[in-house]
Amino acid sequence: MERDLYDEDHDAFRDMVRDFISRYVTNAQRERWDAEGEVDRETLRRAGEAGILGLAVPEEYGGGGMLDDYRFRAVVMEEVIRAGAGSLAGALGIQDDLVVPYFVHFGTPEQKARWLPGLASGEIIGAIAMTEPGTGSNLRGITTTARAVEGGYVVNGAKTFISSGATADIVITVVKTGEGDGPQAFSLLVVERGAEGFDQGKKLHKMGFAGHDTAELSYADVFVPAENLIGGEEGHGFVQLMKNLPLERLSIAVAAAAASEAGLEWTLEYxxxxxxFGQPVIDFQNSRFQLAGVAATVDALWAYIDKAMLLYRDGKLSAEEAAKVKFWTTEREGEVLDVCVQLHGGYGYILEYPIARAYVDARVHRIYGGTNEIMREIVGRQLAGRR
Ligand SMILES: Cc1cc2nc3c(=O)[nH]c(=O)nc-3n(C[C@H](O)[C@H](O)[C@H](O)COP(=O)(O)OP(=O)(O)OC[C@H]3O[C@@H](n4cnc5c(N)ncnc54)[C@H](O)[C@@H]3O)c2cc1C
Structure with missing residues (x-):
């Protein structure tokens, strides 16, 4: 089904993204990222130079100035995923969708001037650390503390599963600055690479997204200067997280649809x-029936997500709508890619084939960004009138 989300500016931008991919996203590069467990900095700098990173950063800080209009980011996601480079899509997504918005929405003028230009150019890699070894779904259960001292804070605790955590230059860390687990107990502190006592730990060996680092972080009496407190005031961390989570969920949904569409294209070709038995696999009735189902699902995914992108642009994508979009689309993605792997036969299980990589990458879409059970809980609470 033809989508009507994009105009000629997006089409021209898509050409730029394709040009970038044809030059810098080769199979050899992708294999190198997988082997090293991270996307190299040079590629991220090139993405910054090409204007496909930092799209969410305001123009005055060297970015694309498109935080509210997700369509350009969606073009990047579609093209990079179609190129079979899920790990690069992940690395770009963490920076633009998860890290940059905290500075744009809540950063002090000094914080914006200090970090946004580097985040846009790819000179600075960012990460966000919420999850801890003992708690993920229940954010209020975190135990990493920041004790106020002369000129700043002393942070103690541990985080895990942090995307871009090993390569990050700055990590937005969710900490407790107050007592209890009420929203005012939490703050966001920017912890910088090299700070004494800050260990960016080992890269975790994952099922998918082999070329994008995910790490454990530990904080042992790490001094963080007061000027690194996002927004400059304590106790706003929880509200800041709640404001940005719908975008994180929208971006996962876009990745899920992009992977489903790419899966369909690879499977048609294959x-x-x-x-x-002497005939193309597509000529078996079962193959055609399965592919017909996948094609209809891909249309439905985009129809739903395109609508969500427009709601987001207009400031109307609620937490509940974002949660609904996230769980529904990622579950459809799982079904679609499973069919696609099956139609590839044995080759569908071999990681040289993009369908196999997309299949393993997709699994985490139902887990991170808030598990799908938590998404259903958010939606269910609203339906039950208990927001
Ligand atoms: C590859 C990867 C990248 C990640 N990147 C980041 C990152 O950059 N930053 C970051 O902070 N985190 C990141 N995460 C962490 C991710 O967000 C958490 O793993 C996720 O939120 C789940 O938390 P958990 O692992 O502690 O699971 P748990 O909270 O222990 O959940 C275990 C199971 O219990 C279910 N469950 C929990 N509570 C309920 C409930 N109330 N009702 C019903 N079921 C429930 C869950 O749905 C799940 O099925 C990443 C994880 C992975 C795997």
Whole structure:
């Protein structure tokens, strides 16, 4: 089904993204990221130079000035995922969708001037650390503390599963600055690479997204200057997180649809050329029925997500709507990619094939950004009138 989300500016931008991919997202590069467990800095700097990173950063700080209009980011996601480079899509997504918005929305003028230009150019890599070894879904259960001292804070605790955590230059860290677990107990502190007592730990060996680092972080009496407190005032961390989570969930949904569409394209190509019993696999009625189902699902995914992108642009994507979009789309993605792997036969299980990588990458979409059970809980609470 033809989508009507994009105009000629997006089409021209898509050409730029394709040009970037044809030059810098080769198979050899992708294999190198997988082997090293991270996307190299040079590629991120090139993405910054090409204007496909930092889209959410205001123009005055060297970015694209498109935080509210997700369509340009969606173009990047679609093209990078279609190129089979899920790990690069992940690295770009953490920076633009998860890290930059905290500075744009809540940063003091000094914080914006200090960090946004580097985040836009790719000179600075950012991460956000919420999850801890003992708690993920229940954010209010975190135990990492920041004790106020002369000129700043002393942070103690541990985080885990942090995307871009090993390579990050700055990590927005969710800390407790107050007592209890009420919203005012939490703040966001920017902890910088190299701070004494801050260990960016080992990269975790994951099922998918092999080329994007995910790390454990530990904080042992780390001094963080007061000027690194996002927004400059304590006790706003929880509200800041709640404001940005819908965007994180929208971006996961876009990645899910992009991977589903790419999966369909790879599978059409494969089943047209692969023969069994003397005929192309696509000529079996079962293959055509399965592909018809996948094609309809991909149309439905985009129709739903395109609407969500417009709601987001207009400031109307509620937490509940974002949660609904996130769980529904990522579950459809799982079904679609499962069919696509099956139609590839044995080759669908081999990581050289993009469908196999997309399949393992997709699994985490139902887990991170808030698990799908938590998404259903958010929606269910609203339906039950208990927001
Ligand atoms: C590859 C990867 C990248 C990640 N990147 C980041 C990152 O950059 N930053 C970051 O902070 N975190 C990140 N995470 C962490 C991720 O967000 C958490 O793993 C996720 O929120 C779940 O938390 P948990 O692992 O502690 O699971 P738990 O909270 O222990 O949940 C375990 C199970 O219990 C279920 N459950 C929990 N509570 C309820 C409930 N109330 N009702 C019903 N079921 C429930 C969950 O849905 C899940 O199925 C990442 C994780 C992965 C795997």
């Amino acid at each position: 089943t047209r050329s692969r023969e069994a």
